[in-house]
Amino acid sequence: MGSILLDKIVKSFPDGTVALNKLDLHVWDEEFFVILGPSGAGKTTLLKTVAGLYHHNGGHLYIDGRRVDGVPPEDRNTAMTFESFALYPHLTVYDNIANPLRSPRYGIPRDEVEREVQRVCDLLEIGHLLQRFPKELSGGQKQRVSLGRAMVRKPTVFLLDEPLSHVDAKVRHRMRLELNRLQRELNTTTLYVTHDYLEALSLADRVGILEDGQLVQVGSPTEIYRQPVNVSVAEQVGYPRINLLDAWVEHSAGEWQVRPFGAGGPVLFFPVSDGAGTLDWGTGEHLLGLRPQSIRIHPRGSGLGVVPARVYVATPFVTYAIVTLLVAEETELTALVPPDQQLEAGEEVELSFSGSEFLFFDPTTHLNRQTPHSA
Amino acid sequence: MPSVRLQQVNKIYRSKRERVHAVRDLNLGITEGEFMCLLGPSGCGKTSSLRMIVGLESISSGEIWIGDRLVNDLSPQERNVAMSFESYALYTHLSVGENITFPLKAKGMPPPERRKRLVEVASMLEISSLLKMTPSSLSSGQMQQVSLARALIREPSVFLLDEPLSHLDVNLRVYTRNRIKRLHTELDTTMIYVTHDQLEAVALADRIAVMNFAELQQVGTREELLDRPANRFVADFIGEPPINFYEVEIQEDLRETTLRETSGAFSLPLPSRWESILDQLEGTVFEIGVRPHDITLHDRGYPQSVQGECEIFEFLGEENHLTLKVGEVRMTLVVSNREFFETGEKVTVYLDPNRIHLFSKDSGACLSSQLGSESASW
C-alpha cells in the first residue's frame, strides 16, 4: 500500500523527444488513478518511469513516501502489466505467476509460493490453466495470467498498461467488471493507463488526461465528462465525438440567445436561470460543444423541437443509433438516439437541446470558458 | 449485377495430423446489391467462406453461384469479384497509383483508359494526392483506402471485404466505416463483409449472417437478430453489454405458473404467450436471457420486479451501467447517465416480460423466437 508522487518529472530520450515535461502527479494511497490519453501522449513512458525501467532526467519520484530516483526496478516493489502481456513464453502459467515470488530478494519458501499462486488463481479463475504455456492461451486468458503475475506479491503499487486493449469487446466488458471487483477486494494503489475513455470512466477514482507529456486535467469521471477543461479533453471523452460549432451568444430581455448555425441560422433561446442555477455564458464569440446525446430528434411539425434539420445518415447500432443531421444545409451535427427511433435518410425533422449540457470554449485558446452547470 | 448463392458448401482442411472442418453445410443467398456481413468469433469459418467465394480457396463440396454461373472451377480473375485484404496486401515496390491500376494492367487494358479510371476511383476515395507515394510512406488508414481503391477499380460485380477496419484506430474506423457505407449506396454493388465486430456488422449490413463453429447460426436483419435470436450463441454474441442469462425452473402452484431462478434469486410470472410451448417441452431445463437495455428501474411492486443490491456502478458518460447482485447471481442493466448508485444500495428493477428470451439449456435453441415466428406465420 502506498502513494505515488511525481514532482516535476522530466523524461527525454536520446533522440531529443521529450515524453514527460515537468509532470506533477499525486496518486493517493489506495486510489485507482487512470491516465487517459491518445497513443504517443507518453502514457507508457510514465508507467515505465514509475517502475524504474526508464530513468527520469529531472524532478523527483516518491513511492510510499520514499524517494526512489535512481533505485533499480527490482528494488521498488511495484508490479506492472504490459500491453503486450509480456508473459515468459518458455515458462508455464504456474511458473509465470510464481516468478515474482521466487526472486532471491524475497527468499519465500516453496510451499508459500504455491499457496500464493493458488490464491491468485482462485481469484482470477485460472486454476485450470496452470500447466499451459502462454502460446496456448486466448487473449483474455493471457490477460488474467499477466494480472495474476502482477498481484501475486502484494506490491506497493500496481502499474497497468492498457490491460484491456488486446482482448475482444466481449471479454473486455467482463474484464472491466472484474477489475472493478478486484480493486475493491485488493485496495492497492493503482496507476492505470488507457486510451479508452470508457475504461477510464468505469474504473477510476480520478482520471488524469495526459497530453504532450503533461496532465491537462485531473478530476473525477463525472468532472472529466461534464466539465472538460478544453476542447481536446471534450473530444477524447465521449462517443460519438462531441459536436463543435462556432456560436454567437447574446444576453437580451432575460434570455440567452445562442446562434450556433451562422448569423442567418436558427437561434436558440434559453432562460437565464434553468431551475438548477443561473446560466452564465457570457456575450460574444464561442465554440459551442454539444454532446451528441443531448440532441433530441422530433418529427417535423410536432412542435417539440426548435431547430429544423434534415437526416443525412442514420446508422442503427445494437443499443443506440447514430444520426448525422444537416442544419441550415451546411452544419453537420451528430446525434445519439435510441435505436427504436425510426429515421430515414432525407427525412425532415426538428431538434431540441438541453441547454444545461452546453459547453462553451474560447475559439482561439480552446479552453473551457466557464464551469457548466450540471444537474 | 448478380447475386451470390452458396449451396451446401463445405470446406475441409486436411493436414498430416488433423482434419479441420472449417465450413459445414453452408447455405446462404445474397441478393443483388445487398450488403451482407459474415459475423462471428475468430475461427468460425467466415474468412474461409469469403475466400471460397473469391476463389482463393478450393471448395471441398457444394456449389457456389455468382449470378447464373457456377463458379466452383473458375479462377479468381474469371469470377469478376474483388477483395480487399485485412493486411492490405499492397505491392511495396510500386507507387500507390501503380498499385491501384495493377488489376487493370493485368487485364491488358490500354494506359489512357487505366489513367481515366484511376482518376475516378482516386477522387471517389479522396486519395488523389497520394498516387505518387509509395505504400511504405502511408498511414494505415491511407493504406486501407488504397487497398479499397485497388479492389474498386475493376468495377467488380461482387465486392468482398475481409476485416477492413481491424487495424485502424477508433476515429479512423468510424470515418472509414461511413465511407464504406456510402460507397455501397453509390455503387450499388453486392458487398460481402467479414468481421468479428458486432457493431461494424450492425452499422453496415442489410443482413447479417452469424457463424460459429463452422456453421451458420442465423441470417437476418439487425432487428431479427436482436428480437428473435435463433439460439443462445446469437443472443450472447450480439448486444453490448452482453445479455444476462439465468437458468430457470418452472413452478406451478394453484394460482399461477412462475419461472424461478434455480438458485432462488428471483422468480417471475410466466409470460402467457409461452404457455403453449411449455406444454410440449416437459423435462427440459430452461434458461432465460434478458438484455441489459430491457431492464428498467422501477420502484413499484410489479410481479416482474426483481430486488438486488448495487455491486458495481459504472459511469460511462453517455450511459451508466449498473451490475446488481441478486441473491447468488448478477444482473447488468443500463441506466441513464443522470442516475447514480452507491455500492450496496438496494435497487428494484423491472423485467419486461415481452423482452425476455427463453432458451433450451441443452440445445441452446431459442424457444421464444420460434414461437414468435410461428405466431407470425399464422
Add this chain to the structure above:
Amino acid sequence: MKRSKLQTIFEQTILCVIFLFILFPIVWVFLMAFKSRGDILSWPPTFLFEPTFDNFRNILVGGSSGSATGATTVDFLGYFANSLIISCGAILLSILVGVPAAYAIARFQFRGKEDIAFTFLSFRFAPELLVIIPIYIIFQRMGLLDTYFGLIWVYQLITLPMIIWILRGYFEDVSVELEEACRIDGYGEFYVFRKIVLPLVKGGIAASALLAFIFAWNNFIFAMVLGGSDVQPITVGAMQFMTAEALRYGDMAAAIVLAAIPALLLAIYSQKHLIRGLSFGAVKG
C-alpha cells in the same frame, strides 16, 4: 484456385531433377567409399558392385590390404581428433565471447555500435589468403604455430562473426518487455539474462553454433599454413592420400564419408532445436 494435375506433375519432375543434380556428388562419393580400386576406375562407371570395407579399414587401422600401392600410413584418427578439438574449441570460445557481444549489440545503444558490428562481419568476407602471411609471421614470433590454441584463435575469424550476427537477430526478437517484466518481478540484470533471455535464444545458439562448426570443420587454408604436423585437421590430413605413387581415391572417399558424420549428426540433432528456436521466436504469441 484449383491447380491442374499436369502442373503438379511438371513441378515435381523439376524438383526431382534439381534434387538429383545436387545430391549426385554426395551419392557418388558415398558409393566410391565402398568400392574396390578396380570398381572405382572401371569405365563405364558401375553402380552395381560388391561393397567392401577395405577403404575404411585402410584409413582406420592403417592396413594396406587390397591396395596395390603399398600405402604410407595415414594417421586418420589423429587428424579426426585434431579436427574435433580445434572446431569444438573454436565454437566454445566463440559462444563465450559472442553471446554477450551479440546481446550488447542487440540491446544497448552505444557509440560506434554499428561500426563494431560491421567490423565483425567483415572478417567473414576478407579473403583468408590476404591475412594469412601477416598472421603467419605474428604466430611465428609468438610461438603459436602448430598449436591447438593458435588454430582455435585464428578460427575465431570464421566462427565469431557468424555467431554474433545470427544471435543478434535472435536477441532482437526477444521482446524488451519480457526483460522489463522480470526486472519488476524483482530480479537483477544478470539474473534476467540467465532466466529469461538465454532460454529464449537457446535455439539460436544451437543453430549458429552448428553453422559455425561446419565452417570451422571444413576450413583448409588456415589449418594448412598455420598448423604443423602436430595439429593437422582432417581437411589437411586428407591431402596425404595424394601420394607420389598414386591417388588413393577409395581411401579419400572413405575419409570424406567419416569426416562428414559429425557435422551430419549435429545437423540432425539441432534440427529439433532449430524448429523450437523458431517457434519461440514469436515471443508475443
